[in-house]
Amino acid sequence: MAWYTGNTLYDTLLIVGFLYATLVCVGSFFGTAAYGGRFGGKRAKGIKLGAKTGWIIMELPGLLVFPIVFFMGKNADQTVPLFFLVIWMIHYSNRAVINPLRMRVQPGSTASFSLNVVIAGWITLFLHGYFNAAYLTEFGTQYTEAWFTDPRFIVGLCIYVAGFTLNIHSDSILRNLRSPNPSPDEPRYKIPYGGGFRWLTCPQYFGEILSFLGFAIMTWNLGAVFVLAMTAGNLIPRAIYTHRWFHKNFDDYPKERKAVIPGLL
Numbered sequence: 001m002a003w004y005t006g007n008t009l010y011d012t013l014l015i016v017g018f019l020y021a022t023l024v025c026v027g028s029f030f031g032t033a034a035y036g037g038r039f040g041g042k043r044a045k046g047i048k049l050g051a052k053t054g055w056i057i058m059e060l061p062g063l064l065v066f067p068i069v070f071f072m073g074k075n076a077d078q079t080v081p082l083f084f085l086v087i088w089m090i091h092y093s094n095r096a097v098i099n100p101l102r103m104r105v106q107p108g109s110t111a112s113f114s115l116n117v118v119i120a121g122w123i124t125l126f127l128h129g130y131f132n133a134a135y136l137t138e139f140g141t142q143y144t145e146a147w148f149t150d151p152r153f154i155v156g157l158c159i160y161v162a163g164f165t166l167n168i169h170s171d172s173i174l175r176n177l178r179s180p181n182p183s184p185d186e187p188r189y190k191i192p193y194g195g196g197f198r199w200l201t202c203p204q205y206f207g208e209i210l211s212f213l214g215f216a217i218m219t220w221n222l223g224a225v226f227v228l229a230m231t232a233g234n235l236i237p238r239a240i241y242t243h244r245w246f247h248k249n250f251d252d253y254p255k256e257r258k259a260v261i262p263g264l265l
């Protein structure tokens with residue numbers, strides 16, 4: 001099927017990707033991915049990995065597939081695609097390596113990262129890496145240097161930077177709720193304060209969604225819309241579950257916070 005780029009493989013996979021994203025969005029309202037202390041543990045079926053290992057193995061295709069496909073494209077030496085390559089590598093170096101290595105794991109917590117989640121993550125990252133890299137260096141026609149002054153690029157980049165900054169700052173607040181070497185009798189979860197937590201239970205997720213919204217606008221391609229749909233479909237329901245969990249477990253949880261979208265949800 002050729003309808004978007006004219007390449008049968010790409011266009012067919014894009015349809016498959018959007019059908020998969022729809023399934024994930026609907027499925028997420030019946031239960032969130034089995035990882036982490038709140039939603040992994042006993043809910044994680046089959047083989048389970050520790051948090052750091054699970055994150056690194058799951059996110060590695062993000063660091064590998066994109067550059068491989070990118071450098072196979074005929075426009076891989078062009079400035080605008082190379083700019084997006086840098087953004088991508090910074091994003092996925094943080095997600096696949098820096099953040100997992102800096103994570104503070106509660107001693108004695110059992111492995112809670114389901115292998116099924118890793119496999120679902122691989123499918124998403126293979127599609128995501130292929131769609132975006134192939135479009136940026138092979139199929140997309142808009143990425144001349146004039147793209148740097150296009151309003152879609154400028155607005156998208158601003159949203160991306162705001163989202164990425166919020167995501168990293170919120171992850172850092174959460175990390176610092178635990179001491180660098182937590183003792184087993186330290187409470188595993190505390191109420192986070194400051195930064196985006198003034199308004200939201202999950203500003204890290206809102207930041208992630210904003211990042212991919214910005215990326216979709218600044219690259220203006222459907223492959224990026226695919227990952228925006230996957231991210232929002234996965235993280236909005238997870239934020240709602242997390243919000244309920246906090247209200248159930250902390251009597252003094254701030255009532256004014258929304259789950260994931262300021263002022264709305």
Ligand SMILES: NC(=O)c1ccc[n+]([C@@H]2O[C@H](COP(=O)([O-])OP(=O)(O)OC[C@H]3O[C@@H](n4cnc5c(N)ncnc54)[C@H](OP(=O)(O)O)[C@@H]3O)[C@@H](O)[C@H]2O)c1
Binds near residue numbers: 037038190191204208
């Ligand atoms: N693009 C996507 O589709 C996608 C999907 C998922 C996640 N992400 C991103 O990946 C990053 C991590 O996500 P996540 O779902 O693992 O986030 P998370 O639930 O916020 O957990 C992150 C870390 O903080 C700890 N933590 C969470 N709440 C805490 C609290 N109240 N007190 C003390 N420690 C706490 C967790 O410990 P425990 O492990 O012990 O719970 C974990 O080590 C986020 O930036 C997120 O946006 C992206």
